[in-house]
Amino acid sequence: MGNEALSLLIMLGVGIPIYICASASTPVAAALVLKGLSPGAALVFLLAGPATNAATLTVVARYFGKQATMVYLASIALASLALGWLTNRLYGWLGLDITQWVNEVSDATDSMYMQGAALLLLALILTSPLRQKLDD
Structure with a gap:
């Protein structure tokens, strides 16, 4: 994907709603990177998917409330986007x-x-x- 910000947002949008565990998301992310996805966008998928699955969100909402769940979800989204962007910068800077x-x-x-x-x-x-x- 040519647009870095768009690829990060798309992988965030894909990663959050699907239920995928960390061990299953790793080969998916690796295949996407080999098909041309940036390493940062793959990291966004790896971080956001397992951390925001339905079971986790249900537990957080039950014990901490809906407002805390929204803060949790926003924190995961922003942190994964920031780390994905930084990963792309690092790969570019190192020429990897x-x-x-x-x-x-x-x-x-x-x-x-x-x-x-x-x-x-x-x-x-x-x-x-x-x-x-x-x-x-």
Whole structure:
């Protein structure tokens, strides 16, 4: 997305209403960054989504009231937008490019060591049910 402020706001708008846990939001954010989303916008999604899910908002509203819930929601939104903006500034200042990192990692997966490790892992996975049957 070409407009940084718009991408931050869109990811805030996407992250707040959906119920997504932190472990599920991480691969989603990583895929979005690889598709061209700024790291700051991905951070906004990672911070706002899990912190503002329906269960959390319900508990905050029940124990602290609707006004405190609105302050909580506004605080999460403003903090995540500020940190997303700062992340984009940091990446720009340091000249970091995430897509370059991914290309370097994909080259490493072609090594014989990685292929051997993958085959060993596959063998362990396939023999696990057999070992369980022998133990029973």
